Structures are given as C-alpha cells and as structure tokens.
Amino acid sequence: EPEVTQTPSHQVTQMGQEVILRCVPISNHLYFYWYRQILGQKVEFLVSFYNNEISEKSEIFDDQFSVERPDGSNFTLKIRSTKLEDSAMYFCASRLDRVVTGELFFGEGSRLTVL
Amino acid sequence: AQSVTQLGSHVSVSEGALVLLRCNYSSSVPPYLFWYVQYPNQGLQLLLKYTTGATLVKGINGFEAEFKKSETSFHLTKPSAHMSDAAEYFCAVSGSREGGYNKLIFGAGTRLAVHP
Numbered sequence: 001e002p003e004v005t006q007t008p009s010h011q012v013t014q015m016g017q018e019v020i021l022r023c024v025p026i027s028n029h030l031y032f033y034w035y036r037q038i039l040g041q042k043v044e045f046l047v048s049f050y051n052n053e054i055s056e057k058s059e060i061f062d063d064q065f066s067v068e069r070p071d072g073s074n075f076t077l078k079i080r081s082t083k084l085e086d087s088a089m090y091f092c093a094s095r096l097d098r099v100v101t102g103e104l105f106f107g108e109g110s111r112l113t114v115l
Numbered sequence: 116a117q118s119v120t121q122l123g124s125h126v127s128v129s130e131g132a133l134v135l136l137r138c139n140y141s142s143s144v145p146p147y148l149f150w151y152v153q154y155p156n157q158g159l160q161l162l163l164k165y166t167t168g169a170t171l172v173k174g175i176n177g178f179e180a181e182f183k184k185s186e187t188s189f190h191l192t193k194p195s196a197h198m199s200d201a202a203e204y205f206c207a208v209s210g211s212r213e214g215g216y217n218k219l220i221f222g223a224g225t226r227l228a229v230h231p
Contacts, residue, residue, distance in 0.1 A: 004158065035221075040124075043159075043205060043221035056218060091159065104219060106151075106159035 002026040006092050006107035014115055016081050021110045023075045023092030031095040032075045033104065034067065036060075036088040043091065049075065082114045117142045117208050121222035128229055134178075134193040136225045138206030141187065147209035148189040149219065150180055154202045162204070165189060176200070196229045203227070 005024045013019050025032050034046040047057040049067055066078045075094075079086055089111050093104040122137040140146055150162040163174025170182040176199075180191045189206060203226045207219040 006158075033218075035219075037224075040223075042223045043207075045218050045220065048218060093159075103161045103164070104159075108156065108158040 002105075004092055004094055004105050004107035006090075006110050008110055009108065010111045010113070012113045012115065013082055015084055019079045019082055019086075019112060021077045021079075021090050021092075021112070023077070023107055024073055025075055025092065025094030026096075026105055027073070029094035029096050029105070031055075031097075032067075032069070033093040033095075034077045035091040035093065035106075037091070037109075038085075038088040046077070046090075079112075082112075084114050087112055087114045117146070117220050119206050119208050119220055119222035121204075121206050121225050123225055124223060125226050125228065128196045128227070130198055130229055130231055131195050134191070134196045134200065134227065136191040136204050136206075136227065138180075138189045138191065138222060139187050140189060140206075140208045142208055148180075148182060149207040149209075150174065150178070150189075150191050151205045151207060151221075152202050153205065153224075159205060162191070196227075198229050198231070201227055201229045 007022045032049040035043050037043045045058050047061045047067055048055045064080045069075050089109045091109045092107045095102050095104050118141045120139045148165040151159040152162050153159050162178050163172050163180055165172050165182045173179045178193045180189050182189050203224045205224045206222040
C-alpha cells in the first residue's frame, strides 16, 4: 500500500543550526502539507503546497521556514536557524486531489529536538 | 475561525468496555469532521469522516461517530475495546472550503489505554 515516508525519524540539533526534514509523498498525489505537534499540544498546520508553490501558510511558518519540492518526489521542510521552541514532531501529509473531503495521508513523523 | 476541543487527554478503559472519546468543534460553516488514529511509531491514519448525509458514520476497526449539529459534537465510540485499540486519537475539522486545499484543524488528541 502506498505510504508517505519521512526522514529522519529523529534529529537532535543545536540551537541556531539549519535542519532539513524530508518527505516522500505518495507518488500520484498533488497536494502536500507540513504539520507539527509540540509535545502535549495540538497538531498544528504549518503550510500547504501545490503546483510547486505555497498555497497557504500559518503564522507559525515565518521566514525561518521554507519548503520545496526539488525533484518531483521529495518534499522538504527547512528550518534555517532552529530555536528551542522548534522542538516538535513534524508530520508530512499528501492528498490526491482538490476534493475538500479527500483523505490526507500522513507520514510517521520526524521528531526534532533542539538543544 | 474553526477549532476542535477534545475532552480528556487520557482515557483508560478495560478490554471489552465501551470506548467514548469526546470531540466538540466550532465552525462558522457546515463542517467536515474527521477522526484520525496514531498507533505507536506510525503516522496518522484516517478512522472515519463525516461530510454530508447520514450523521452516524462507521469507520475502520469497529469505530463509529455521530455528528450532532445541535451539540456541535462528533464523539467517537466503539462498543467493545480491544487491546489493539490503544493509540492516540485525533479529531479534526476541515479548515476551508475555498480552493480545495483542505487544511485540517486538529484537536490536542486523546491517548486511549486499554487494560486487561
């Protein structure tokens, strides 16, 4: 069964370092998302991506964050200069089409720990 | 704005007992509602969803949920818990109709423990 895969599963980094989280969405899906969950808090929307551009982003997604789809298969989230408060589980998701009720398929998450 | 509140961050039941996980939503437009489950070391998986039509929806693994507009609720139930149901459960509401981007707004999650 097709699935969304994320790497790394866990990354530990020093404050101020750059981090890249990688995702491989399901191959024929067209819409891509990043969410995050700080320990004990809600799963929060970060950004959605369609047709090689950001379609929507939350207030969390500031200039320190960027996304790209460099090669037609990977979908990456970059945090330019990590802060302690960026420590969270980051989930990638993809969806096949525009149907509003269409299912989002999630990866297993990448746990980021910023020291 | 839309939001979701899940009452109870932890719920513990005995094997064979009724499972009830509570979810209330706030939405200015008719909502689309979802329940996702996350098993240990896995991604979020769709359990069931309500879009339109029948207010009682059935999902995988014997779970069901009922949309009650008057109570703005979408509680998840299962008549008889199994040990394998132990997981974290997330209620979500669709964030937007326009553009079809289907941003989901999640609740904080409820961790279900099932004991023998």
